[in-house]
Amino acid sequence: MSTVLLVHAKGGPPIGHVLSRTAARAEVHLLALSELPAAVASHAANLCASVTVPAEEERRDLVSLIVRRAGDVGAGAVLTFSEYAVVAVAEACDALGLAGAGSAAALARDKRMMRETWRRHGLPQPEFRPVATRTDLHEAADALPVPMLLKAAWSAGSTAHQIIGSPGEAEAAWRRSREVMAASARLGFAELHVAEADAHFVVEQIVTGDAGEWFDEPGWGDYVSVEGVVADGVFHPVCVSGRMPTVEPFTERASITPALLPAGLQDRVVDLARQAVDALGLRDCGTHTEIKLGAGGRMWLIETAARFGGAMTVPQIEEVFRLDLVGMLVDHLLGRPVAWPERALGPEQARGAAGSLVVLAVDGDGAAWRDRRVWDFPAVKEAVALSEGSDLSVVPESSLPDGAEVPVYDPDGGANTMAALCLLSAADARTVIRDFTTLVDALPSVLPPAAPVPSAAAKTALAAPAVHKPVAAAQKAAPAVQKPVLTVPAVRKPAPAAPEEVPA
Numbered sequence: 113m114s115t116v117l118l119v120h121a122k123g124g125p126p127i128g129h130v131l132s133r134t135a136a137r138a139e140v141h142l143l144a145l146s147e148l149p150a151a152v153a154s155h156a157a158n159l160c161a162s163v164t165v166p167a168e169e170e171r172r173d174l175v176s177l178i179v180r181r182a183g184d185v186g187a188g189a190v191l192t193f194s195e196y197a198v199v200a201v202a203e204a205c206d207a208l209g210l211a212g213a214g215s216a217a218a219l220a221r222d223k224r225m226m227r228e229t230w231r232r233h234g235l236p237q238p239e240f241r242p243v244a245t246r247t248d249l250h251e252a253a254d255a256l257p258v259p260m261l262l263k264a265a266w267s268a269g270s271t272a273h274q275i276i277g278s279p280g281e282a283e284a285a286w287r288r289s290r291e292v293m294a295a296s297a298r299l300g301f302a303e304l305h306v307a308e309a310d311a312h313f314v315v316e317q318i319v320t321g322d323a324g325e326w327f328d329e330p331g332w333g334d335y336v337s338v339e340g341v342v343a344d345g346v347f348h349p350v351c352v353s354g355r356m357p358t359v360e361p362f363t364e365r366a367s368i369t370p371a372l373l374p375a376g377l378q379d380r381v382v383d384l385a386r387q388a389v390d391a392l393g394l395r396d397c398g399t400h401t402e403i404k405l406g407a408g409g410r411m412w413l414i415e416t417a418a419r420f421g422g423a424m425t426v427p428q429i430e431e432v433f434r435l436d437l438v439g440m441l442v443d444h445l446l447g448r449p450v451a452w453p454e455r456a457l458g459p460e461q462a463r464g465a466a467g468s469l470v471v472l473a474v475d476g477d478g479a480a481w482r483d484r485r486v487w488d489f490p491a492v493k494e495a496v497a498l499s500e501g502s503d504l505s506v507v508p509e510s511s512l513p514d515g516a517e518v519p520v521y522d523p524d525g526g527a528n529t530m531a532a533l534c535l536l537s538a539a540d541a542r543t544v545i546r547d548f549t550t551l552v553d554a555l556p557s558v559l560p561p562a563a564p565v566p567s568a569a570a571k572t573a574l575a576a577p578a579v580h581k582p583v584a585a586a587q588k589a590a591p592a593v594q595k596p597v598l599t600v601p602a603v604r605k606p607a608p609a610a611p612e613e614v615p616a
Contacts, residue, residue: 114138114446115161117187119178119201121145122301123268124193124419125426125438126509128152133438134191135159138446141185143178145171145197145304149509161185174305178204189445193398193438195221195268198418200305202397211445213342213418214395220418221303223265223314226392230413233391236384237413240316249286252315253279261361262286264293265312266303268422271296271526273361275318289313292524301528322407323357326377331545333357335414336371338385338401339421339429341437341452342394343444349382349456351433353425354541356548359478363526366548367421368467369428370459372541381411382456388416398441400425424468424507424535431466431537433457464537467544468507469551471532473521476552484562485518485555487511487531495558498547499538507533517562 116138120127127148134140142160156163162185170177178200182190190210192201198217205212219225224242231237241252242265249262253276262274262285272292274285293310296302303309321334333355340349354371358364373381385401398420404412420426426437435453444450473481489506498504511532512518518531534551538544 114188115141115186116442116446117141117143117178117182117185117190118160119143119145119190119192119194119197120148121192121194121197121304123195124422126152126424126507127193128155128509129427130193130438131156131159133436134442137439137442138189141181141187143181145174146194151508171304174200175203175207179207182208182210188447189442191441191445193419195417195419195422196302196304198397199303202418203305211396211447213397214393216393216395217397217418218306219392220394220399220416221266221306222309222312223263223415224312226415227314227316229391230388233387235387235391235413236411238317238319240314243313243315244311246283246286249282249313249315250279253282256315256317259318260315261318262289262313262315264289264310265314266306266309267293267296268301271301271528272524273363273526274524275361276315286313288524296525296528319404319412320406321404323405325407325409326405327354327372328374329372329542329545331356331549332372334406335402335404336373336381337367337421337425338382338399338403338456339425339437340385340389340399340401340456341420341441341444342389342397342399343450343452345393345395347386347389347394347399348452349385350435350437350453351429351457352378352381353421353428356545359472359474359521359523361523363472363523364423364470365472365552366467366469366545367423367425367428368541368544369425369432369465370457370462370541372459375458375460378456378458380409381405384411384413385416388413392416392418394418396445398437423470423510423533424466427535428466428468432462432464434463459541462540464539465541465544466538467536467541467548469534469536469548470527470530471511471518471534471555472530473518473556475556476549480521481518481556483556484520485559486562487516487518488514488560489532489534490514491558491560492551492555496551496554498536498550499543502536502538502543502547504547504551505535507535518559 140160142163144165202213202217227240243249259277264272272289274289276285323332323334337353352371354368356366397418400421401416402414440450519529522529
């Protein structure tokens with residue numbers, strides 16, 4: 113049986129899904145650079161021939177670690193589905209002479225190099241400037257039209273995005289973005305191979321999207337993603353996924369497969385994605401290309417990743433189009449023949465629809481919930497009336513356990529402040545959007561309220577020997593609607609482990 117070394121880190125499709133599909137095609141040896149979610153750890157031993165957790169000193173030269181481990185197990189393929197390990201795995205594959213994304217993987221990670229490559233090829237994208245220092249940012253803020261967006265060049269999941277409305281806001285945005293990137297790194301959401309990656313930023317023009325000219329019905333966001341794969345340097349589009357509108361600034365709320373684009377418009381979107389991937393020069397890997405949709409048929413490239421889409425994108429495709437993308441990629445990397453779709457699949461080929469919803473503590477308009485709530489999926493399942501035939505489930509490894517307090521949404525932290533990830537199967541994409549809208553509206557009322565936090569004085573009284581019933585504890589005020597002063601780690605300090613991040 114063929115042998116695969118699977119490198120696990122945070123982000124990407126759920127590791128449980130990835131492990132089961134990979135194990136069905138080959139003997140799997142797991143190199144765990146991030147802790148396995150509790151929901152998966154107990155099954156990993158049954159699915160894997162070995163599970164290796166390297167010591168901290170071994171991680172300092174990640175490429176050498178991967179090469180050494182691949183040699184130890186005799187791996188015929190090495191792969192990862194995590195954004196943060198893509199570059200290291202690509203370099204290791206090159207060193208081993210195995211199929212992989214190739215040296216172009218860095219172009220699909222560093223947003224500065226990605227945009228520069230697309231600019232040389234004349235592809236449509238927002239105006240941009242690379243930023244490495246505070247001075248760079250101030251110069252860019254003076255040169256680009258406002259509003260503009262500051263983003264970390266190696267981030268994922270909309271982490272550390274800062275909207276700059278005027279040149280005078282640049283200094284605060286710079287400071288805040290660096291704080292958030294440092295906090296994300298402490299949580300394990302950071303580039304694992306490239307030194308100083310957390311100091312690399314890019315600032316770009318915010319282009320105005322318009323979903324109305326692309327979709328026949330309301331409820332869709334103004335950008336889509338083209339899911340695909342590059343095999344032997346040839347791009348194979350698989351399908352187009354749609355979105356609901358993002359939460360400010362650009363945090364993804366929901367992904368829907370398939371996107372209900374008319375065939376002619378889908379062809380235009382897929383063609384632009386093909387140009388974007390071809391320009392980067394990727395060799396053997398999954399791809400995920402996000403495209404902004406504007407008025408008058410305009411499009412702008414947002415970014416391309418040298419891996420499959422995160423969250424539930426891969427499971428959604430498997431459910432709707434009956435394509436096991438993980439297994440197909442494993443087969444290709446091992447040199448087996450694979451029948452990739454001849455062209456991007458659309459609504460006509462779909463069997464129903466599927467969508468994933470990131471649970472954030474904001475309503476349908478993006479406003480913060482008025483009070484704190486506790487995540488409780490059984491309560492949601494029982495109380496929210498969805499369409500006939502729709503089925504809602506929760507992804508345990510990407511969700512807080514029932515009873516954990518829902519974090520306050522931090523616009524700077526993006527998806528890092530999610531409480532849960534839900535998967536919905538429905539008759540069609542219109543039903544997915546309708547049911548997700550119902551669910552978002554219902555959450556702040558159907559979830560149980562968080563327990564009131566006693567004041568310091570009350571805590572002292574409660575700690576004293578009880579001679580009589582203590583006076584009722586004072587209630588803690590509900591969190592303010594504005595951005596919290598502390599970043600993600602402070603918001604998510606409660607005991608339950610944080611869910612995996614789900615970058616798009």
